[in-house]
Amino acid sequence: MTTQTSTPNTPATPTANTPTGLIGIPPHAGRALATAGGALTVVSTFLAWTWTSEFPGDLTYYGYPGGLQVLVLVAGALTTLFALSSYGVRGLRWLTPAGADAAIKLAALAAFATTWYTVLAISLELGGLVNLEPGAYLAATATLLALLGALALPFERPEPDPIDPDETGWARFQHNAGHTWQTVKAAFTSGTPRAVPPLSSYAEILIIVGILSLALVVFTYGIGTGYDELFVGFLITAGFGFAALNKSGLIAQASHITARHQNITVCGAFIAAACFPFTQTDDQYATLGVYILIFATVALGLNIVVGLAGLLDLGYVAFLGVGAYAASLVSGSPSSPFGVHFPFWAAVLVGAIASLIFGVLIGAPTLRLRGDYLAIVTLGFGEIFRIAVNNLDGTSGPDLTNGSNGISSIPDLTILGFDLGAPHDIAGFTIGRFANYFFLMLAITAVVVLVFRRSSDSRIGRAWVAIREDETAALAMGINGFRVKLIAFALGATLAGLAGTVQAHVTYTVTPEQYLFAGTTPPNSAFLLAAVVLGGMGTIAGPLIGASLLFLIPNKLQFLGDYQLLAFGLALVLIMRFRPEGLIPNRRRQLEFHTEDDAPAVLSKTGA
Structure with a gap:
């Protein structure tokens, strides 16, 4: 009996035990x-x-x-x-x-x-x-x-050698x-x-x-695709290209490096985002940019409720509507029965406080429920809000929201004498109306990111995670579950109302049909929840990226007509099949969806 021996320094030759591919080529x-x-x-x-x-x-x-x-x-x-x-x-x-x-x-x-x-x-x-x-x-x-x-x-x-986590x-x-x-x-x-x-x-x-510059180039290219064929090709290349970079290990290494310099990464990301309007020659794509920021900010607020505290909220878009309606009623609209015109800072406070109050009022009697029961109650709240504002037209109820016609002709914001509705020249660049609101929404997003980071790293944030993982065990350890969940619900509602105040002025009109549970275009509760899950629950970058994709893709796929939602839903199924932990997952989520053998190779120190 003879045996074959080989040395590591000789070229490998195919043998019976050599792993082979799908076809018979060596x-x-x-x-x-x-x-x-x-x-x-x-x-x-x-x-x-x-x-x-x-x-x-x-x-x-x-x-x-x-x-x-x-x-x-x-x-x-x-x-x-x-x-x-x-x-x-x-x-x-x-x-x-x-x-x-x-x-x-x-x-x-x-x-x-x-x-x-x-x-x-x-x-x-x-x-x-x-x-x-x-x-x-x-x-x-x-x-x-x-x-x-x-x-x-x-x-x-x-098989790789063991890695120290x-x-x-x-x-x-x-x-x-x-x-x-x-x-x-x-x-x-x-x-x-x-x-x-x-x-x-x-x-x-x-x-x-370099990573942030590449992200800005890819986003600008994707949002600026001028025809349908180019956008479909962009989706194909970007999807498989991201998967290839992930399999090569570059995505994991990039996440490790950014985690080591988290503050620099966050600041650099906002600087890169601020450069976006200067890459546009008109407001055509800056319009999409400001709507993406509104959607992403609301998704990040929902991430506190769902991603950190583990509360399944199916009516979260109603808090966006509460903030938008409250701000529009006090911003000088001729459709408002109050006839007042508050300055920007006061309108923002009114919208945020109104959403906070509704968050507490809805959360106080319902947060003692868990799981599917809580989801059903929040879904009912979202529908009640839409029906209520639709009936407050002076016929079915008090004349407050002008019914299905909504609050219209909302004037543009003026901040320190700076009219956001008029174009301005900055360093040789003409910044239009939507670009002005883009910068305003970017500042609000920075505030929301700061609140999310500080709260998730705090004692209350750790209590949220404990409640999400095992509420019974958390209660046994002395955590006041009801109070912790109510804080998460109220904080998430406040952040949604903050974004709603800007949405009201960007769209000029606030109507009940903008705040559905599900629809063909975001924002709605279904898309918001999908953005959090798709992007990565419990992280900062995850919902921002998920919301950007979920807003941009349906907007660009309108040429498909009746098949738009079919193609979009199929894409979501494929993504969640091959990336169930989300595009930007945190460590705990990856442990849930990966085996013990392959988890250490993909985990990061932080989910931010």
Whole structure:
């Protein structure tokens, strides 16, 4: 009987026990095919894909990618870089600290899906394959080859060494990167692996600046997509691209670095957001920006109730309506029966205090309920609020809210002589009405983020988490459950009312139909709850990102008509299937949805 022996420094050869991919190509040949296909995909984007400019984006140029070609270029470049990283190319090893195979698969899938979607769209809209130029054929072939090569890569990865969960983020990065490099080195080269030098604090801060800059570019590109085909391609590339970066380990490492410099990250995020209006030439997309901020701020307030305290509130949008109605009644609207015009600060206080009062009044008799019973009661409150303001028209009830017509002609805000309804020139840039409200809403979002951070890190915040995890155990430890839950309910309602005061002035009109439990467009209670769960319960960035996606995607998918909600719902199901803990989860949520073996590799120190 003979045995085969091998040394770590000899190239790996396929054996009966070698992990294989989905197809019969050897893994080393598949890796080479994926690399070549990714490189050819990049080359194809510099060629013309069609001979006519009738297709949106004008894909007729040579040497200059445009429209959907830019997205294919990004996906092809990711595929190539991940593939080269798997070979241990100097300077690229840091791209795949958690392994390259899964990242190559997803990046190749992003390039393939975006390319073939573009090719099919050109053929269908222009009338056949005859409208395709050689660049399109090359792109379709290259992405197919890259995908086949990626599918040949093994689905099993070498088990990593045990990781100390108390390690710092960068120490864990060194651990993963060193392990991956040793594996690659043993498979493809010979010699001694080199350790990755640690980064200084200044280098990590530069990385944070790069991450925020990239986030601003991606958001600006997504919100500024000028036609439907480009937005669909953006969703495909961004979705699979994010999944590829997550599988490579870069998302986890980025979260570790940002957690080490949390204050700098938060300040930098607001600075990046403040730059958004200056990237727009008119108010078309700044309008979406201010509505996204309103929706995101309300979602962050709901995150206190649901994410921290664990109270399922299905009527939370009613508190947004209470703040909006209260502010509109005292802001000088001719539809208001009071006939008063409070200054901005007074109107904000009225809206916030009104929501606070309603939060206490609703929470006091209902928060002794738990689970589904509490959800049903809050759902009823949301419907009662909408029906009540609809009947306060002077016919069915007192003349207070003007019924279904709502409070209209709400004047623009004026703060210290600065009229937010008029355009202003700042440093050579013309800032329009919606950009002015964007900056105001950004300041309010900063206040809400500060309140969320301080309250979640406080004694009351720890009590909320204890109530959420096990209310019976928390009560046994001496926590006053009713008082703690009432504080969470009241604080969440106050933050929603604060955002409602700005919403009333941005929309000019407040009507009952704006505050439904469910509808085709946010804000409504169903979308708010989905934003918290999708983004990541108990975190700051999670609901902000989740709300941005849930507001932007339905707005851009209106061309689908009756199939809009079907496509949107399918996307949510897929996201929650493959990312059940949310896009930006905290440590506890990841422990709930991952096994003990793989949890330490994805956990972060903080959920912020």
